[in-house]
Amino acid sequence: MKTVRFSVYRFDPSSDKKERYATYEVPYKTGMTVLDGLLYIKERLDHTLAIRYSCRMGICGSCGMTVNGLPRLACYTQVKEVGWSLKVEPLRNHPHVRDLVTNFDEFFKKHKSVKPWLVRTDSREQESPTSQYLQSDAELEKYIQFSYCISCGLCYSACPVVSSLPEFPGPQALALLYRYLADSRDQSRSERLKIVDEAVGIWRCHFAGSCSQVCPKGVDPALAIQLLRREMMRG
Amino acid sequence: MREKNVMLLHYLSGVGILIFGGIHLFTVFFTRPLGETVWETTLLFEGHQFAILEVYRNMLLASSLWFLLLFTTFHGLNGLRVILIELFPNRAVRSATRYVLLFLGFALMVYGTRTIVIAHMIR
Numbered sequence: 002m003k004t005v006r007f008s009v010y011r012f013d014p015s016s017d018k019k020e021r022y023a024t025y026e027v028p029y030k031t032g033m034t035v036l037d038g039l040l041y042i043k044e045r046l047d048h049t050l051a052i053r054y055s056c057r058m059g060i061c062g063s064c065g066m067t068v069n070g071l072p073r074l075a076c077y078t079q080v081k082e083v084g085w086s087l088k089v090e091p092l093r094n095h096p097h098v099r100d101l102v103t104n105f106d107e108f109f110k111k112h113k114s115v116k117p118w119l120v121r122t123d124s125r126e127q128e129s130p131t132s133q134y135l136q137s138d139a140e141l142e143k144y145i146q147f148s149y150c151i152s153c154g155l156c157y158s159a160c161p162v163v164s165s166l167p168e169f170p171g172p173q174a175l176a177l178l179y180r181y182l183a184d185s186r187d188q189s190r191s192e193r194l195k196i197v198d199e200a201v202g203i204w205r206c207h208f209a210g211s212c213s214q215v216c217p218k219g220v221d222p223a224l225a226i227q228l229l230r231r232e233m234m235r236g
Numbered sequence: 237m238r239e240k241n242v243m244l245l246h247y248l249s250g251v252g253i254l255i256f257g258g259i260h261l262f263t264v265f266f267t268r269p270l271g272e273t274v275w276e277t278t279l280l281f282e283g284h285q286f287a288i289l290e291v292y293r294n295m296l297l298a299s300s301l302w303f304l305l306l307f308t309t310f311h312g313l314n315g316l317r318v319i320l321i322e323l324f325p326n327r328a329v330r331s332a333t334r335y336v337l338l339f340l341g342f343a344l345m346v347y348g349t350r351t352i353v354i355a356h357m358i359r
C-alpha cells in the first residue's frame with residue numbers, strides 16, 4: 002500500500018524546550034487531503050498532536066497551516082497535489098500556540114478595525130430596515146469577489162510586510178475594507194478611507210502579490226489594495 | 237499631514253525628478269549630439285552657453301536645478317523614512333525619525349538654495 006510521509010512540526014511551549022519534527026507514515030487513500038492525513042495521525046499514531054479544524058470542506062477557514070512551505074487549508078489540499086513527502090508547519094505571522102495551532106487574536110483585531118459591516122447614516126434604519134436595498138449587477142460586481150473571503154489567514158501568513166512590520170493591517174483586512182467601501186449600500190466612505198491611511202497602513206504594501214497567490218477562495222487582495230489606494234487618492 | 241498626501245507628493249516628486257533630472261542631464265551630458273564643441277563647453281567653468289556657471293546664471297536652468305534639489309530631497313528623504321519605518325517598527329523611533337528627517341531636509345534645502353543663489357549671482 003502506498004504511504005505518505007508526514008513530517009510534522011511539534012512544539013508545546015508548556016513542556017518542550019525545543020521544537021522538533023515528528024515523522025509519520027500514513028497509508029494513502031484516493032482523495033486524501035492533508036487534514037485527512039493529520040486526523041489519521043491523531044486517531045491512530047499520536048493522540049497528542051494539536052491541530053485546529055472544523056468544517057472539513059474549505060468553508061470555516063480554521064485549518065490553515067504551512068504545507069511544504071506554502072500556507073494552505075489542510076482540508077482543501079489534496080495530498081496528491083503536493084507530493085508524497087509533506088512538511089507540515091504552523092502558519093507564519095500568527096503567534097504560535099502549540100504544534101500546528103496558531104493564535105488569531107491580532108489577526109481578528111485588525112479584521113474588526115476596518116468595520117467589516119455595512120454602515121448607514123440613519124442608525125434607526127440600519128437597525129430595522131423599512132425596505133430592501135436592491136443592487137444592480139454592476140454594483141454587485143464591484144465587490145463580490147472580495148466577499149468570498151473566509152478569514153482563514155493564509156494571505157496574512159504569506160504577506161512579507163506583516164512579517165517585517167507586525168503593525169501592518171495585512172491583506173485580509175485591507176481587502177475587506179475595500180469590499181465594504183465598494184458596496185453601494187454602505188454610507189461611511191470618508192470614515193473608512195481614514196482607517197488605514199496611516200504611516201503603517203495601506204501605503205506600506207509592496208505588492209509582492211503572495212496574498213493573492215495563496216488565497217484558497219480565489220480572492221485577489223493585492224487587487225483590492227490597488228483599488229483601495231485609487232479610491233484614497235480620489236478622496 | 238495624512239499619509240496619502242505624503243505618498244501623493246512622493247509620486248509627484250518622482251515624476252518631477254524625471255523631468256528636471258532630464259533637463260539637468262541634457263545640459264550636462266546630452267549636448268554631445270549637438271556637436272563636439274558644444275559638449276566641450278559643458279566642461280568649462282564659464283564663457284559658453286552650457287558652461288557650468290552659465291547654467292546657474294540662466295534663470296530658467298537655475299530654477300530647474302532648484303526644483304531638482306527640492307524633488308530629490310523630498311523623494312529621497314521620504315523614501316528613507318519608509319525604509320526606516322519597516323526597519324524599526326517602533327512608534328518612538330518612528331516619530332524621532334520624522335523630526336530628524338525634517339531637519340535634514342530643511343538643512344539640505346537651505347544649503348542647496350544658498351549654493352544655487354550664490355552661483356547665480358557670480359559675475
Ligand code: FES
Nearest residue numbers: 055057062064076
Ligand atoms: S476545516 Fe474548515 S476550512 Fe478547513
